[in-house]
Amino acid sequence: MAFACQRSGQLLLRRASGSLLRGACARAMSPPHCFALELPGCTLAHFAFGGDAAAGPDDGARGDARGDPRLAALLEPPGRRYSLWVPVAPGASCAARVRAAKLHQHLLHQLRRRGPLQRCQLRRLLCYSPEGDVQHGVLLHDPRDSPDTRSALLALLDECQEVPSPRLGEFVGDPSHRVWQHLWELRDGQGWHLADGQRVLPAPEPALHPVVPDLSSSAVFPDREAARAVLEACTSFIPEAQAVLDLVDQCPEQIQKGRFPVIVIEGLDATGKTTVTQSVSDSLKAVLLKSPPACIGQWREIFDDEPTIIRRAFYSLGNYIVASEIAKESTKSPVIIDRYWHSTATYAIATEVSGGIQHLPPAHHSIYQWPRDLLKPDLVLLLTLSPEERLQRLKGRGMEKTREETELETNSVFRQKVELSYRRMENPDCHVVDASPAKEKVLQTVLSIIQNNCT
Incomplete structure (x- = not known):
């Protein structure tokens, strides 16, 4: 009492x-x-x-x-x-x-x-x-x-x-x-x-969805320093944030691509991205990189449980770490990247903009532009599948679904917003590739596009 x-x-x-x-x-x-x-x-x-x-x-x-x-x-x-x-x-x-x-x-x-x-x-x-x-x-x-x-x-x-x-x-x-x-x-x-x-x-x-003017401060960061400031504010309660910052600080701010081509392959889960990136890498004798890179991949689950502003800052900084690897590897051989900035941006936009696809930022909006201080690839390929085919492939994977995979599978509007955001990306934009044929045919199409755009 x-x-x-x-x-x-x-x-x-x-x-x-x-x-x-x-x-x-x-x-x-x-x-x-x-x-x-x-x-x-x-x-x-x-x-x-x-x-x-x-x-x-x-x-x-x-x-x-x-x-x-x-x-x-x-x-x-x-x-x-x-x-x-x-x-x-x-x-x-x-x-x-x-x-x-x-x-x-x-x-x-x-x-x-x-x-x-x-x-x-x-x-x-x-x-x-x-x-x-x-x-x-x-x-x-x-x-x-x-x-x-x-x-x-x-x-x-x-x-x-x-x-x-x-x-x-x-x-x-x-x-x-x-x-x-x-x-x-x-x-x-x-x-x-x-x-x-x-x-x-x-x-x-x-005229614009209310959240759009706020995206550059909360989800789609225009440069490294904007994303870095977010993780700096998290170090007192997320110890791993400091570890990410330490890795970012080891990356030069001014980097340039080498003489070999840099190709990014994007797409929703189960569109064949892993198979295509590996096959293209083998065919071109290229280095294969992933974003987020392995050095911070161990902390994905921690940051995936955080609010959007923290989660997206983590993935954004991962792109800058990958960019440092790209700069080094592209001096020696072609580089293939399994996802890069476009993935970070499209999922952030689709998540934060409530409502339907009509509420997305219009085409040519600045939010679809590549960050001004991030190393830019020579080519971005977007693998696409029909919703029915993608779901069929997901069932056959037998893998544990990520939160984004679950959302894509259960929320058709979210999937449509991700796909449309991909198609609106500019500077560089995405070359759309139909990933429904046999993998040999898809590989042939991809290699042909690379030859026509990177020689």
């Missing part, structure tokens, strides 16, 4: 001491202007806080749940819906972005494990402003509208000592079928209280 009272007192003291700082931070960091909610069918619903200015010209005069399906998605029975997101200050440092990504990942894990919260349905929620600041969150739908759900969410917030702390809101309808979001705030010495509601209105879809 004494232990329980001691814990209770510590909790009250922690709430009181933290409430001033957290409350001030919450007031200083106003909620983002707009939200993008992923709906069934890979469509996105955009809505915003505020007055008439938030609504587009075609959003109707009423701006209520009866007149717009985007708002109805926030209120339709049964149950109650909550928004939970991790705020990131505009222009936040790389370390702050890493902390926010880790906190978001922690929240998702807890939402899927805690008793009352396991009953909730989760949908991806992006919070953004017109200036391009993006914050990641989730919409929770509790079909039972249980008080236990609210209590569990507030307890989850209590456990988060990060500043700024996660933001929790509830969507509520009024008698006029208008939609409001009320944020939970921690008031000095008074615990959690619902703040005054903010009107929610439908918003026009932006």
